[in-house]
Amino acid sequence: MVGDNITNYSRPVLSGTTIVNSKISLFVAGEEYTATADSEGKWSIPVSNELEDGEYNYYITATAPDGRTGNYSDYFIIDTKDPDISFTLNGELRNDITNVTMPLLTGLTEAKSTVSIIIGDSEYYTTSNSVGEWSIQTTRALQEGINNYTVTVIDQAGNNSITQGTVTLDTTILPLTGIKFSHSADDRNSNTYTPTIEGWGEPGAMLTI
Structure with missing residues (x-):
């Protein structure tokens, strides 16, 4: 299980440390899973039943060899869906054509996702905000004519989406x-x-x- 409680594994593995040889019980999604801490107190429990996307509360009990017990509860989120991507550029006239040499790129995706854009010979990075909005100000002028771009989004669970296309810079008129x-x-x-x-x-x- 990743530190931010979000994973793209439908059968996550929970792990931790406790007293050596303690008995561990994990309760999640109506099921109980058990394990025993090793000689260093480390334990790991895989959830064998496949879980659907969503938020799950879980509860852990640890019973030491001398009978002492400890409890812990938290939640995790299963997210296996690749993030959606949308973006526009300022100065866009029609069909990905712009007259702005260093356009501002804006778009929407999943909240707190990493967004990277390769356009022309430059690469830019940012992170979407809490509602999925993001913006990138290009700092290197596009070439007149067709410029290829690749947009990659990686969400908090590690899912990723890639979209490719072209932007045409047109600053002259016949x-x-x-x-x-x-x-x-x-x-x-x-x-x-x-x-x-x-x-x-x-x-x-x-x-x-």
């Missing part, structure tokens, strides 16, 4: 070309009050006339 009006001669005079304006520009760009 000039408009081939502009023409419907029902217009070359002098751009039109014989309609609602002419159609046509031309060529950057795909997906928003135009204001």
Whole structure:
């Protein structure tokens, strides 16, 4: 059992120390498990029944060879589910495209998880807060164009999730070309009050006339 009382093992092992040759009884999830402390007072009890994800209270009694007893109670959490990952970047225009050279990355995952991001040639680390929010300010400018990224999240129980993708840095806009009006001669005079304006520009760009 890990020190923070959270594990991703559905059959956890509880261990400890007590008086040499003491009889140990562990009560958890409606079952009793027993062991005997060794010549150094060390003992270990595996939970043989598979436990579902959740929180479990347990109770331990130790009976020494001379009849003295001691008790201990606590809880542990079973968590075998890989954490979810979501993130966005400031300046995001659409479909993982940004015009910010050093974007702020933010997202959600399990609370108090370790988050690492490799983007471009740089790696960043942080820890999510008590509600799973996290943010990382990149400190090295992305390259113009496509940048690969890998996000890895490891929760308190040791479960991990990895997601990969690309972020495109676009800080330039292509000039408009081939502009023409419907029902217009070359002098751009039109014989309609609602002419159609046509031309060529950057795909997906928003135009204001």
